Amino acid sequence: MFSSDREFTAYGPSYWAMIALFVVGAAVLVWLGRRQTESQARRLGRVLAVLTAAIYGATLVHFSIPPTIDGSVPLRLTDLATVAAACALWSLAQWAYALTYYWGLVLSTQALISPVLTGPDFPHYQFLAFWAIHLLVVWAAIYLTWGRRMRPRWRSYRFTVLVTVVWAAVTFTFNRVAGTNYGFLNRKPATATLLDVLGPWPLYLLSATTLILAVWALMTWPWERARRRTEDIPRPS
Numbered sequence: 001m002f003s004s005d006r007e008f009t010a011y012g013p014s015y016w017a018m019i020a021l022f023v024v025g026a027a028v029l030v031w032l033g034r035r036q037t038e039s040q041a042r043r044l045g046r047v048l049a050v051l052t053a054a055i056y057g058a059t060l061v062h063f064s065i066p067p068t069i070d071g072s073v074p075l076r077l078t079d080l081a082t083v084a085a086a087c088a089l090w091s092l093a094q095w096a097y098a099l100t101y102y103w104g105l106v107l108s109t110q111a112l113i114s115p116v117l118t119g120p121d122f123p124h125y126q127f128l129a130f131w132a133i134h135l136l137v138v139w140a141a142i143y144l145t146w147g148r149r150m151r152p153r154w155r156s157y158r159f160t161v162l163v164t165v166v167w168a169a170v171t172f173t174f175n176r177v178a179g180t181n182y183g184f185l186n187r188k189p190a191t192a193t194l195l196d197v198l199g200p201w202p203l204y205l206l207s208a209t210t211l212i213l214a215v216w217a218l219m220t221w222p223w224e225r226a227r228r229r230t231e232d233i234p235r236p237s
Contacts, residue, residue, distance in 0.1 A: 006121040010114065010191070014122040018131050022112060025135065026142045033147015041148060048143070049089035052136045056082045059129045075171045075182040077164075081108055082133055085140035097144055098156035099163065102216050104141030108134050114193040116184075151223045157216055 008014065033041060060079075064072040074080075081103040088096035111134045119126045144150045168185060175186040185205065188195050198207035 008117050008119060008121040008127055014127070015115070018135070019112065022135055022138065025139055029139055029143040030146045033143050045089045045092070048140065049086045052082060052089065052140065053086040055132050055136065056086070059133060069178050070180040073182065075174060077103060077107055077167065077183055078111070078133060080167060081137045085137045088144060089140050092150065094156065095159060097150050098152055098160050100137065100141045101145060101152050101156070102160045102219065104137045105219065106212060106215055108137040110194055112138065116189045116191050116193060118191060151227065152220050154220060154224060157220045160216065161213065
């Protein structure tokens with residue numbers, strides 16, 4: 001039932017089917033988020049949180065049997081983004097939302113644009129797990145921002161940068177010691193990705209960092225500008 005004789009190829013029929021699903025799902029979540037009562041929104045958020053956590057937990061357990069040093073350690077940024085998305089959906093905590101917003105809309109979206117997926121095509125469980133995790137994280141960011149109207153702040157930007165730097169330092173060190181490549185910090189992935197246009201290692205780490213920091217800043221500035229304009233509007237006495 002969950003096997004496939006075909007190998008997944010980026011930009012093939014199954015890829016575009018997932019992109020279509022992503023677009024439809026995002027539109028539906030924004031539409032729902034803007035029309036729900038507070039209790040309905042809380043209920044949907046928690047259902048999505050449980051679904052995200054359950055899929056991630058099942059995926060983590062499955063790919064840890066048997067455990068391997070280069071595949072079973074939850075050091076991918078996708079691991080952290082999925083946990084953050086589940087927390088944000090459940091609690092609406094600003095710290096969890098910040099990580100979901102920046103990681104989901106930039107890094108997880110990049111995984112949708114150029115998926116690093118080698119293996120069987122739909123409906124194999126590896127295919128389903130990859131797309132389910134990435135879609136849910138990006139959907140969470142979209143739903144919370146444009147459906148529930150949560151907003152990033154400059155302190156959200158600084159917090160996410162700090163957490164990302166700590167993750168990169170820990171993961172890079174682990175990769176060096178264990179000979180792994182979590183986060184593609186120590187070499188590029190075998191498949192074609194957007195990293196290919198950012199130069200060789202280690203130059204692409206500097207290029208990617210500069211680009212990400214700039215994009216995250218641009219993702220923060222309009223919301224902060226709108227917030228300040230709202231605060232400057234005189235209130236009727």
